[in-house]
Amino acid sequence: MNISDNIENLKGVGKKTAQLLNKLNIKTILDLILYFPTDYETLSLNKKISNCEDKEKISLECLVESINKDIRVKGNMIISSIVLNDGETTFIAKWFNQPYIKKGFLVNNSYNLSGTIKIQKNGSRVLMNAKILGRDKSGNSISPKYQLTKGLTNNFFYKYTNEALNSFVINENLPQELLSKFSLCSLDFAIRKIHKPDTKEELKLATDRLKFQELFAYSIKIGVMKEKRLLNNQGIPFKIAPELINLKEKLPFQLTEAQSKAVREILIDSKKPVAMNRLLQGDVGSGKTVVALIVIFNAIFNGYQAVMMAPTEILAKQHYLDFIEILKDFSVRIAFLASSTSNKEKISIKEKLKAGELDLVIGTHALIEDNVEFENLGIIVTDEQHRFGVNQRARLYNKRVNTDVLVMSATPIPRTLSLCLYGDLDVSIIDKLPPGRKKIDTFWFSKKEKGKVYDLLSMELKEGRQGYVVCPLVEENETMELNSVQQLSEELRSNNLKGFVIESLYGKMKQKEKDAIMERFKNKEIDVLVSTTVIEVGVNVPNSTVMIIEDAERFGLSQLHQLRGRVGRGKYKSYCYLIADGKSQVTKQRMETMVKSNDGFYIAEQDLKIRGSGQVFGIKQHGDENFMLANPIDDMKILICASEEAKKIMKSAKEEDILLKTSIAQRLESEKKLICFN
Structure with a gap:
């Protein structure tokens, strides 16, 4: 088996599962290995099984007392089980059709497990479909979360990545001198620990290495482009x-x-x-x-x-x-x-x-x-x-x-x-705006006060003006509880903005539909445009004077500033209303910066100060330039280091440096991802 083989060649992945993985653009085993978690959940391990309710999801530390033989029941189902003790109670952990799971356990060894409790008729408790977790110094466990499609679960996805990682060793592709200079871990360690970190420290090591890898490869690509240009x-x-x-x-x-x-x-x-x-x-x-x-x-x-x-x-x-x-x-x-x-x-x-x-x-x-x-x-x-x-x-x-x-x-x-x-x-x-460009007055409201915001919009509409309402997601997301474009449009039509013409605009619409709606908005046939960030780069509508941004805490400062710039383009006074709850210090700082300034360069500097070098536990996949972990704005310090090292490689006449540069350039011609380039 080769790392570039079709995903169906991986043990346990059938045709149906492969189709689901293909929806995530996972077509090869390498694609699977490089599909990183989007977030991590820290779970407390201080609970005992005797205190748990039926169907409760728990995480706990326990000792393996014995491993039972598999039982095959009617319908050819295989039941695997082990006997555990959490220091107070001996209990059973069970898995269905996962005979391989027992290979991860040894008798008399302790493990951190996460699963669902099932209370039997006799009152005993069984831990169902548990998975092994890592643990940080505080005794908490770390569970990776993947952005998946319907039909795939985190447990199954982790099983596939684990199978893939156990089948291969990831070769190192950066010079040892470079790794030592910046205290970077090996590529093999980084890729394993990004999927299964035992501690926050391991996760940070893995993340820093992979971010450096991406930004270094990106910098080499930039250097090669410049080199080609100068040759001609x-x-x-x-x-x-x-x-x-x-x-x-x-x-x-x-x-x-x-x-x-x-x-x-x-x-x-x-x-x-x-x-x-x-x-x-x-x-x-x-x-x-x-x-x-x-x-x-x-x-x-x-x-x-x-x-x-x-x-x-x-x-x-x-x-x-x-x-x-x-x-x-x-x-x-x-x-x-x-x-x-x-x-x-x-x-x-x-x-x-x-x-x-x-x-x-x-x-x-x-x-x-x-x-x-x-x-x-x-x-x-x-x-x-x-x-x-x-x-x-x-x-x-x-x-x-x-x-x-x-x-x-x-x-x-x-x-x-x-x-x-x-x-x-x-x-x-x-660095200066035209003198006729009016300042956009910006105000921050809590979510409880959103009724006031729409009253203010209504007043502008009655004066003949138009407005935008932006929300972060198109589809409803139960965990984030964010307003979708469709849902919000219906709410506004029925309540706050009854009688006004409201239209929706979002990324998945066909281009002709988008163009038709924007044309109608320009022609003042639409009063309010409820949209995702597709209007961040949009047409010039001088009559539009109000920008409302729902769930503003979900946007970065630069993006908020870009959205605000859609109004204030005509002779009328314009307003931007940010709706966000300031539960975190970061949200509070962002909103206050927006209220204080209309200067994009000042806002960009503040954005860097607020976000610093990024939050390890807030990792999100970043599509721009095919970055999976790195964000050039958040990771500016890493980018500068990677850029300087790439420039040295580009200038070097050493055989090994020329080989490194050439191998990266060749790899990036056929492979879009910036992490594994040889």
């Missing part, structure tokens, strides 16, 4: 087009000093005979798009084609309409290309691009497709950099030979962090 550094030396003066006169507003500075930096960079790779960073509403428009305009009037990409079709369409309006007096040929574009139109646009009959195409990631060709591509602009990521960036670099690239981000992050995350890019920053 012949760029287009653009001139400053005289038509820029005419464009400036046609703009509906005057550029701020911060915008003008960014334009100067980018145009100076574009004049160089090397290909430009630049990040334009600016707060929500700082005017990045008009800077991009000027740079694109200059490339077009130098005789080249341009591309502008946005992460969502809604945003791409907004850019398209804005550019059409501003450039209507210039002979610029513009097209829109996205997944919703008809096949006939797509073919026509692609033919025109190849023939040089279009100057500018605006769209979504469909523009990265291999069959999109250009006659004379001069510049690529991508909006909302954090939505594209390093993999998409790499595809862009491969598409162009000597084309300039400008990427934009509305996520303010400290410069130190941006140098690590975007090491393949130079950075320009717009």
Whole structure:
């Protein structure tokens, strides 16, 4: 058996189970091993079985007195059992159709077990379907929790991962010198303990190692991208087009000093005979798009084609309409290309691009497709950099030979962090908002006070304004008790906002549905849009003046700030209402920061201070850049260390360092996960 084998090759995994695992994108044994817990539960072990009720879930420490023979009963069911003692009472633990379970126990050894109590007719208590737990120094047990699909349980999932880990040794793939320098544990230890930690200390060791692994591999990938770019550094030396003066006169507003500075930096960079790779960073509403428009305009009037990409079709369409309006007096040929574009139109646009009959195409990631060709591509602009990521960036670099690239981000992050995350890019920053941009008044309400919040929204709606309501989850989640979009919409229609037009918008909707709803919202046919964070990057609706964020404690500061930036875009006073209970100090600090400031860069700094290096027991899987554990914002210290070490490897002429760099780069070409790269 090989670690890259199909998951069905693993003992105990049948066709039905494999189908369930496939839903989690677990197709190989390696996928299973790298599907980490999303959280950990700490359970007290101080309870005795004699004090337990029927069907009560408990955790306790007990000694194995004896191991019974398996019993096969009617229907071919196998009952396995062992005799245990918790220091006061001797009792039985039972399992059904799990004969392998007894292999984990030895007579006269103590174990921490978690299971469900069943009280028999004679009053005796049986521990059903127990599992072995780890234990920390305080005597508490640690139980991993996985994000699973219906039909899979934590117990069964743990059984499969245990079987896989017992079948393989995970080879080390970082130099011992590096491990010693940062006191990192082995990769084998880390992967085993992330699934089954005996102590909090072991979990932290495992987590730190795997985060370093991901961030180191990411940094090598960034370095290799930059290396490839510099090998072919012949760029287009653009001139400053005289038509820029005419464009400036046609703009509906005057550029701020911060915008003008960014334009100067980018145009100076574009004049160089090397290909430009630049990040334009600016707060929500700082005017990045008009800077991009000027740079694109200059490339077009130098005789080249341009591309502008946005992460969502809604945003791409907004850019398209804005550019059409501003450039209507210039002979610029513009097209829109996205997944919703008809096949006939797509073919026509692609033919025109190849023939040089279009100057500018605006769209979504469909523009990265291999069959999109250009006659004379001069510049690529991508909006909302954090939505594209390093993999998409790499595809862009491969598409162009000597084309300039400008990427934009509305996520303010400290410069130190941006140098690590975007090491393949130079950075320009717009650090001031346009003077006409009104401050958004932000207020924090407890969940008991939410009625007041919707009364305030109702007042704005009666004045002819519109509003957003954001909640974190689409489907109901009993454990988190968070409001779903559908449920909240119905509540508002029936109660607080009766008589107003309310629509729902969420990630799983078809693109056409999303676009239709957003178009109606823009046209003032909808009063309130109840949504998940799909409006975080959305259209500009100047008439929308209220942003309500339900369960605001479930969002990070930067995300809250991004959401708030959807309002305050017109001439009307705007408001953001955060609904959250301040039970934790972190929640309190976040809400107070939002109320205090509208400055995205200040908020980003506070976010780092509040979150520090992340909470070990709050691990969540992170999809961006295929990180499973690492979060560049939370784990900034680890990222900086990993980035520095990666730079040393990139510069080194040692044979072993060149081999390491090459092996990581080759692995990441075929394997998206950043942890096991050889």
